[in-house]
Amino acid sequence: xxxxxxxxxxxxxxxxxxxxxxxxxxxxxxxxxxxxxxxxxxxxxxxxxxxxxxxxxxxxxxxxxxxxxxxxxxxxxxxxxxxxxxxxxxxxxxxxxxxxxxxxxxxxxxxxxxxxxxxxxxxxxxxxxxxxxxxxxxxxxxxxxxxxxxxxxxxxxxxxxxxxxxxxxxxxxxxxxxxxxxxxxxxxxxxxxxxxxxxxxxxxxxxxxxxxxxxxxxxxxxxxxxxxxxxxxxxxxxxxxxxxxxxxxxxxxxxxxxxxxxxxxxxxxxxx
Amino acid sequence: xxxxxxxxxxxxxxxxxxxxxxxxxxxxxxxxxxxxxxxxxxxxxxxxxxxxxxxxxxxxxxxxxxxxxxxxxxxxxxxxxxxxxxxxxxxxxxxxxxxxxxxxxxxxxxxxxxxxxxxxxxxxxxxxxxxxxxxxxxxxxxxxxxxxxxxxxxxxxxxxxxxxxxxxxxxxxxxxxxxxxxxxxxxxxxxxxxxxxxxxxxxxxxxxxxxxxxxxxxxxxxxxxxxxxxxxxxxxxxxxxxxxxxxxxxxxxxxxxxxxxxxxxxxxxxxxxxxxxxxx
Numbered sequence: 001x002x003x004x005x006x007x008x009x010x011x012x013x014x015x016x017x018x019x020x021x022x023x024x025x026x027x028x029x030x031x032x033x034x035x036x037x038x039x040x041x042x043x044x045x046x047x048x049x050x051x052x053x054x055x056x057x058x059x060x061x062x063x064x065x066x067x068x069x070x071x072x073x074x075x076x077x078x079x080x081x082x083x084x085x086x087x088x089x090x091x092x093x094x095x096x097x098x099x100x101x102x103x104x105x106x107x108x109x110x111x112x113x114x115x116x117x118x119x120x121x122x123x124x125x126x127x128x129x130x131x132x133x134x135x136x137x138x139x140x141x142x143x144x145x146x147x148x149x150x151x152x153x154x155x156x157x158x159x160x161x162x163x164x165x166x167x168x169x170x171x172x173x174x175x176x177x178x179x180x181x182x183x184x185x186x187x188x189x190x191x192x193x194x195x196x197x198x199x200x201x202x203x204x205x206x207x208x209x210x211x212x213x214x215x216x217x218x219x220x221x222x223x224x225x226x227x228x229x230x231x232x233x234x235x236x237x238x239x240x241x242x243x244x245x246x247x248x249x250x251x252x253x254x255x256x257x258x259x260x261x262x263x264x265x266x267x268x269x270x271x272x
Numbered sequence: 273x274x275x276x277x278x279x280x281x282x283x284x285x286x287x288x289x290x291x292x293x294x295x296x297x298x299x300x301x302x303x304x305x306x307x308x309x310x311x312x313x314x315x316x317x318x319x320x321x322x323x324x325x326x327x328x329x330x331x332x333x334x335x336x337x338x339x340x341x342x343x344x345x346x347x348x349x350x351x352x353x354x355x356x357x358x359x360x361x362x363x364x365x366x367x368x369x370x371x372x373x374x375x376x377x378x379x380x381x382x383x384x385x386x387x388x389x390x391x392x393x394x395x396x397x398x399x400x401x402x403x404x405x406x407x408x409x410x411x412x413x414x415x416x417x418x419x420x421x422x423x424x425x426x427x428x429x430x431x432x433x434x435x436x437x438x439x440x441x442x443x444x445x446x447x448x449x450x451x452x453x454x455x456x457x458x459x460x461x462x463x464x465x466x467x468x469x470x471x472x473x474x475x476x477x478x479x480x481x482x483x484x485x486x487x488x489x490x491x492x493x494x495x496x497x498x499x500x501x502x503x504x505x506x507x508x509x510x511x512x513x514x515x516x517x518x519x520x521x522x523x524x525x526x527x528x529x530x531x532x533x534x535x536x537x538x539x540x541x542x543x544x545x546x547x548x549x550x551x552x
Contacts, residue, residue: 091450
């Protein structure tokens with residue numbers, strides 16, 4: 001299924017959510033301060049990439065936005081008229097920890113998210129078709145009746161993305177969603193996500209180590225290390241002397257390659 | 273109502289063993305306990321809560337002891353209240369301490385058994401409580417059968433409303449949370465349900481083996497199923513078959529019914545383990 005038809009499939013008005021505001025945001029677990037003094041303003045239709053070293057608190061930030069971890073400071077979701085509202089948040093975790101021996105099929109898990117009709121009973125044809133269409137949007141419709149434990153890492157991530165897109169989210173949180181997927185899969189994934197964002201005005205926060213892909217697709221880069229170290233367009237962030245010094249040659253090499261010859265990386269590069 | 277059942281059994285199953293009223297009661301009890309344990313057990317296994325339900329079972333001893341101390345003849349309600357409180361305590365402990373869940377539960381389990389034994393063995397009178405250890409399904413009376421029927425109806429309704437939420441929480445709490453499910457509430461609700469059902473069934477099944485009856489059919493069904501529906505159908509078939517076979521054999525062999533049922537369930541587990549490679 002082509003990307004255009006996927007987007008046509010998901011009829012949708014522009015979401016009411018306009019921006020997500022984090023003010024003086026922090027997370028402390030036990031006595032460890034993981035994040036502090038974060039001020040971020042995420043506009044609708046924007047793809048914000050969170051980058052930073054391991055242990056910088058990227059996943060923690062996503063979980064705090066989800067409400068799974070307590071935070072200090074202010075987190076507000078505002079619509080065009082600056083009124084607070086509860087957004088639909090889609091979330092694709094870094095890695096889904098589950099019992100691989102569990103007899104849960106993709107159809108079971110997906111329909112459990114969509115309706116409250118017990119999935120241990122018969123699946124109605126309508127629900128089957130809806131799940132199948134959802135999976136088709138990430139080219140995974142053949143996985144419908146597979147057991148969750150039998151999926152490969154990349155297949156599982158695609159199923160999780162399809163689930164996060166149904167119902168259509170206002171805010172999509174992606175935690176290294178493509179870390180286990182091959183180059184072609186990454187391309188499909190990023191193109192799909194970029195298109196969704198442009199079409200529907202949804203905000204996306206993406207955690208990634210994949211500097212080259214991020215600088216091609218993201219509107220904004222947030223470099224996180226305990227707090228926001230730098231925030232700006234990919235060009236601004238990756239040309240910042242201080243960042244290059246602190247985060248070493250790995251970044252500069254990455255960005256150089258990206259800006260000079262992006263096609264080469266896309267066709268042949270296998271990036272971590 | 274029981275008369276209809278007796279007439280039905282006399283008509284459909286005109287065998288020697290169905291001549292006794294206690295066998296008719298027990299058969300009805302088996303037919304009610306089987307689906308109850310089948311659907312509870314599948315979710316307990318999904319949630320990796322086998323140790324939790326075991327602890328609730330063992331702690332019934334303390335529940336009985338508290339009932340006896342308070343001077344109740346039939347301590348069932350005290351036992352139920354006690355096990356619900358215990359289930360709540362364990363789920364609070366789970367969230368408060370970062371220690372592994374089995375450590376927390378293990379500590380609670382042993383303490384509760386010890387406390388129960390100490391109280392009940394005061395003055396050397398423990399023997400009269402040993403019926404709780406082994407359980408006696410054949411002694412069930414029509415009122416108790418009715419209680420089981422209501423419990424089953426309650427669980428079926430709860431499952432109808434909450435099954436998907438229970439399932440999502442059991443697969444991955446973070447994922448469930450992102451779908452707007454109040455994870456801790458659902459988790460606690462499931463713990464309480466498990467506690468109530470284990471405690472209600474314990475005097476007929478027995479403290480020592482109740483957990484096997486809960487876990488074995490689900491574990492066996494898991495070996496041969498690839499979706500939630502197959503899992504539940506297989507689990508139901510296994511509990512019904514082993515329940516009826518166990519009841520019959522315990523009659524002919526004069527053995528404890530609960531334990532005989534568990535042995536049949538164990539046979540199913542072994543059997544499915546052998547054919548597992550074909551389904552995996």
